[in-house]
Amino acid sequence: MVGSLHFIMPYIKDGGSDKRMRLFAQFLGEELKRPVEVVNRTGAVVGHTAIAQAKPDGNTIGMISGEIGMMHWHPNLTPLTFRDYTALAVPFVEASAIIVRQDAPWKTLAEFLQTARERWIKGSGSPEFGVWKFSLMRLLHVAGIDFTRIHWTPTISGEEGIAKLIAGEVEVAPVPMVEAPELIFAKKIRPLVTMDSIRHPLFPDVPTVKEAIGIDLLVTHWRGVVGPRGLAPATAAKLIEACRNISRNPDFAAACRERGFSIGWFLGEDFFRFMEQEDEEYGRVLRPYLAAFPPVSEVH
Numbered sequence: 001m002v003g004s005l006h007f008i009m010p011y012i013k014d015g016g017s018d019k020r021m022r023l024f025a026q027f028l029g030e031e032l033k034r035p036v037e038v039v040n041r042t043g044a045v046v047g048h049t050a051i052a053q054a055k056p057d058g059n060t061i062g063m064i065s066g067e068i069g070m071m072h073w074h075p076n077l078t079p080l081t082f083r084d085y086t087a088l089a090v091p092f093v094e095a096s097a098i099i100v101r102q103d104a105p106w107k108t109l110a111e112f113l114q115t116a117r118e119r120w121i122k123g124s125g126s127p128e129f130g131v132w133k134f135s136l137m138r139l140l141h142v143a144g145i146d147f148t149r150i151h152w153t154p155t156i157s158g159e160e161g162i163a164k165l166i167a168g169e170v171e172v173a174p175v176p177m178v179e180a181p182e183l184i185f186a187k188k189i190r191p192l193v194t195m196d197s198i199r200h201p202l203f204p205d206v207p208t209v210k211e212a213i214g215i216d217l218l219v220t221h222w223r224g225v226v227g228p229r230g231l232a233p234a235t236a237a238k239l240i241e242a243c244r245n246i247s248r249n250p251d252f253a254a255a256c257r258e259r260g261f262s263i264g265w266f267l268g269e270d271f272f273r274f275m276e277q278e279d280e281e282y283g284r285v286l287r288p289y290l291a292a293f294p295p296v297s298e299v300h
Contacts, residue, residue: 008062010047056230082275085226089243093264095196096135109150
C-alpha cells in the first residue's frame with residue numbers, strides 16, 4: 001500500500017456523517033502513518049456502491065451506515081447487503097430525536113402524538129426508505145398509531161430535513177439533535193424527545209421517550225468503517241487494530257465529546273454479527289410494509 005488511503009463518504013460534505021468521519025480519518029491517518037483522503041460520493045446507494053466496487057487492495061475503505069440493512073429490501077434500490085463489505089469498525093452510534101419548529105403547537109411528545117392520531121404528519125430528513133423515516137414510523141407504531149400516516153419529503157441528509165422544517169415545508173424532522181445544535185440553542189427548532197435510553201449530555205433538558213410517554217423506545221443510527229469484500233486478512237487486521245487503538249485514545253473521545261458525537265464501538269467480527277442481526281430485524285418489519293405499500297421513486 002502506497003500513497004493516500006482513499007476514504008469514500010456516501011453523504012454530503014460538512015454533513016453530520018462527513019464531520020464525524022473526517023475526525024475519524026484524522027486519527028486513522030495518525031495511527032497508520034499514512035494520509036487518509038476523504039472523498040464524498042454523495043447518495044447512499046452511490047456511495048455504498050462505490051465502496052463495494054473498489055479494488056480490495058487496501059487502498060480504499062469507506063463509511064457505510066445502518067441504511068445498508070434497509071435498502072436491499074426495497075426492490076428498486078440496490079442488491080447490496082452487509083455481506084458485500086469487510087467489516088472493520090463502528091465508531092459512532094447516534095439516537096434519533098423528534099424535532100419540530102420552535103413555534104410548533106406541540107410542547108410535548110404526547111401532544112404531537114395526539115395530532116398524529118387525528119391527521120397526517122409531514123416529515124423529512126432522510127430518503128423515503130431511510131433510517132430517520134423508519135424511526136418516526138416506529139414511534140407511531142409503539143404508540144398504537146397507524147405508522148403509514150406520514151407524508152414524507154425525501155432528502156439526502158438530516159440537515160436538509162432540518163432546512164425544510166425551518167422553511168415550514170414539513171412539521172417534523174426525526175433526526176439526531178447533534179445534526180443542528182446551533183439551531184436548537186438559538187431556539188429556532190425544538191426537540192421534543194430523544195429516542196435514546198438516556199438524555200444527551202449536550203441537551204439535558206430533552207427527555208427520553210420513556211420519560212415522556214412511559215414507553216421504552218431506542219432508535220439509533222450507526223456509522224461504520226468497511227473495506228470492499230475480499231480485503232486481505234492481514235490488511236483487514238491492520239486496519240482493525242488501528243481502529244481499536246483509536247477506540248482507546250482519550251484524545252479521540254474528548255474530540256467527540258466536544259462536538260457532541262456519541263461513540264459506540266464495534267470491531268471486526270462483532271461489527272459483522274451486529275449488521276447480520278440488524279438486517280434480520282429490518283426484514284421482519286419492512287417485508288410486510290412493502291407488501292402493503294408498494295415503493296415509489298427514491299432520493300438517494
